[in-house]
Amino acid sequence: EIVMIQSPLSLAVSPGEPASISCRSSQSLLNRNGDNYLDWYLQRPGQSPQLLIYLASTRASGVPDRFNGSGSGTEFSLTIRGVEAEDVGVYYCMQGIQTPALTFGGGTKVAI
Amino acid sequence: EVQLVESGGGLVQPGESLRLSCAASGFAVDDTFMIWVRQSPRKGLEWVSVLYRGGRRDYADSLKGRIALFRDTSNDTLYLQMNSLRVEDTAVYYCAKARQISFFGVEGLDVWGQGTTVIVSS
Secondary structure (H helix, E strand, O other), X not given: OOOEEEEOOEEEOOOOOOEEEEEEEOOOOEOOOXXXXXXXXXXXXXXXXXXXXXXXXXXXXXXXXXXXEEEXXXXXXXXXXXXXXXXXXXXXXXXXXXXXXXXXXXXXXXXX | OXXXXXXXXXXXXXXXXXXXXXXXXXXXXXXOOEEEEEEEOOOEEEEEEEEOOOOOEXXXXXXXXXXXXXXXXXXXXXEEEEOOOOHHHOEEEEEEEEOOEEOOEEOOEEEEOOOXXXXXXX
């Protein structure tokens, strides 16, 4: 099983300020096709997770461009260029390279 | 609209059974990779069961032998039969679909249901 470790556990940000979350995997998520199988999700309070980023850096449909994913191999990050009130929630990374045993990070809580 | 709606959760005693449902609309469950994920304070998000296009199923080791995944293509619904429930199975259960899956991996889970809560307690 691929273990996903996120940091920090929580983050308090002022509106308009940037935020950054890190995710590390116990095995490389870079497949031989050149893609990194790493997703980012946001779970707002009381809601189910929603896809933000897939393949490490591709924004999902409708996701604002203030969200940016980067990284390769075993080190990844999600950056929010200027946090807005609607960005509050818990962010998770997930590896998609080892199916069916998809695994998630422990989450990073972002508060304003 | 592409949507997933789960149902069937509830409060049960250890050893009892439940059948969860995941009704899809806007797409066919046969056309993509579907997954059940559960979320608990103790273990966070963890995969439970998957259905590949073509019908193959897989189950997490912690639940193997106690769960079974069925599909009804006539109404695009997945069913997760859960038997011999344990206290540690208490969680919110979500179904989700993959945006895309290839030989190389899963490229995002782009549609999630609202979740259904299972509580196992005596």
